[in-house]
Amino acid sequence: MAEAQAGPPPLNLDAPHKTPYVSIWMRIRPVYPFLLVIFIWQITAWFLHDLMGDLFPYFGSILFRGWELITGPLVKAMGVDVDTGFLTQLYAIIFKNPLGFIDQLKYLSDSPLLWHTLSTAWRLPFSFMIASVIGVTVGIMMGRFAFWEGFFVPLLSVLLPIPALAWTPIAVIWFGNGDQTVILVTAFASFLPIAMAVWTGVKTINPVWIRAAQSMNADKMTIFRTVVLPGSLPMILSGMRIGLARAWRAGVGAEAFAGIRWGLSAGIFDAQEYLDTAFMMVAIAVLGIFGYLLEKVLFQPIETRTIIKWGMMEEMGGQDKKV
Amino acid sequence: MPTKIQIQNLRKVYDTPERKVHALENVNIDIQDGEFICLVGLSGCGKTTLLNILAGFVEITHGDVYMDGKPITEDYDKGVVFQEYALFPWLTAVQNVEYGMKIRNVPPDERKRIAMEFLRLVRLEEFADLFPHSLSGGMRQRVAVARALAFDPQVLLMDEPFGALDAQTREELQDLTVDVWQKTKKTVIYVTHNLAEAVFLGNRVVVFIPNPGRIREILTIDFPRPRDALAPEFIKTQRRINELIRDWK
């Protein structure tokens, strides 16, 4: 006969939080779909190699192109043949480098990929920020004042379904080629869903919260600040999420057509002329990683600190929330 | 005791696009200062409507409501406990309780201290820093009670505050409500459709009948407290109210 249990061990509720154990499999899990896709990619590339050659590059070629796009100017400046392999170049850079640190940085900063990325990287968040400020303001005006609701709702409802790309040619004619056109189109495309979502959020806020605040004699402005704003935060954030997604799509389109030199998608469309598929793949990958990081850096911290902590939104299942 | 609230010839008709709803007709009640008054009646007989009128959420169609002899204004001091969970999810328990005092510009230290006092009153001081979503249903309503009391309102309006809770929790909160009421001597207007609850809590029970909502009778309950819900007179009173509610035609 087993001894009767003496009860559970003593409980210390003040003990520090344990970080949950994450197995190796859990860590690898988000990566394996990529590995699988890469594997299938390789097989396809192998089958198509005779037919298409570099137009359907091996995964390795794409990686090498990425490397070359970053270190190309540096390798050239060192006098190493750019057609040598990755390991040779890496070895040369680390061990046989005739250049000083500053010079190295200088040549690294000549990397075309860096410039493409940087120019997308400021233009896009910048446009998105403009869109957020205007979108949240207009959305709140629509939610609070019947006049602005009556004014904006019909307009925005008609504008919302129009793909931003359709505006780009007109915008180019009106505002010329250049950053300003890309920013305008991107911001406009992203502003629309933000305004609509904020409006919905403000309108659909739980009325009992408003009454509770009213019953404690809060004035209108206080109710707005302390109840309407936090209460509609879930909708505001989800609107901004959609806005960011639209900004990406619009930005990619506008970059390509607004005749600008730098920008990831401008680069992609340029590369089309040289049939440089490897470059296109690299740029696409950077777009993906960049969007993913923007989401991680921007939304996740805000959400975990606010609406998830308040129980107003469940934590999303799975690994990541995609834009 | 002086009269706190006077309701005279009150009528309420909701004017909806579809049709007019006659919610209250000729309601007259004098509510004494410090009284605990319960409103009972079938669903749809206008209990919430009356409470919302007293809270200033709903306009009067006809008649008068006086507060301390003066026509009622929207911004007199009242604490409201709603039937639904009405805590602000973005504030912790103690911040929720502080809200009304913040509106009244009570300095932060002071209002924190008072809020903790009221949380202690509802036996939740240990949960002060939790957000409402991590509290149980009964705990949330206790915080709501504390929030409605903390800024020291003259009148407490409660609309089936414990209706959604299980029987045990409800009984516990009823005891707590009586306890708080005896300590603070507030005027309480309490809506319920649970007759035992009405007889257990009220100094008087106002029985409403529907279509249109009007008062059938006002009963005075003068059993000594603490009350025994199983005493024969208690059950007899409950049965009488039940009859009043049901056979009125």
Ligand SMILES: Nc1ncnc2c1ncn2[C@@H]1O[C@H](COP(=O)(O)OP(=O)(O)OP(=O)(O)O)[C@@H](O)[C@H]1O
């Ligand atoms: N905002 C409103 N607009 C139109 N009619 C309403 C409104 N609120 C309540 N009514 C109507 O007024 C009548 C009384 O409603 P009320 O909510 O006061 O009843 P109640 O006694 O609280 O019922 P319950 O016990 O179900 O909560 C009902 O017929 C209802 O349909």
Ligand SMILES: [Mg+2]
């Ligand atoms: Mg009701």
